[in-house]
Amino acid sequence: AQSVSQHNHHVILSEAASLELGCNYSYGGTVNLFWYVQYPGQHLQLLLKYFSGDPLVKGIKGFEAEFIKSKFSFNLRKPSVQWSDTAEYFCAVNAFGYGQNFVFGPGTRLSVLP
């Protein structure tokens, strides 16, 4: 079965610090990878996605993620966080052969201090 792990439960940063959130998945075949963000009290919104091609993908609000197939990882990065980035971040995997089933990681809560 597929599984997704996220390295950190809660990350606390000051504004302008750099961010890297780890995500690893367990499936060995072809995957579609996603990062979603959930701002306080809101629904999940897509930050970025990887289907194929360039393993470095850029998303909204200055976020990017790198797919490293050999490490089964899809880490999210941002060079300089803002207070408005305070949110919960979810990594998700949709694996070929598993139909339409998305598997989400447990989430990482990011708190950015002004």
Added chain:
Amino acid sequence: EAQVTQNPRYLITVTGKKLTVTCSQNMNHEYMSWYRQDPGLGLRQIYYSMNVEVTDKGDVPEGYKVSRKEKRNFPLILESPSPNQTSLYFCASRGGRRELFFGEGSRLTVL
């Protein structure tokens, strides 16, 4: 505006009282799904539907039912709610772009 609409957004009910959470999407998506979100567990899939009259269990289907009689609607039914079904529920749909679009969420409390 493309959206997934859930109702009710907030509900407090008592054990055993049947309830339905509605979900509707206006993007003509074939795929729809229900998730529950609990602290520390992320999102877990309850049921999903590939198309009208086609539904299947996700990871945590116990205590829930769904139906897909029309393409746009995918209601979640709790026949006899219990306190362990207190959670935040999200409906989502997916089309050709292969990403999930989420509704605003429905916070359910079962006393």
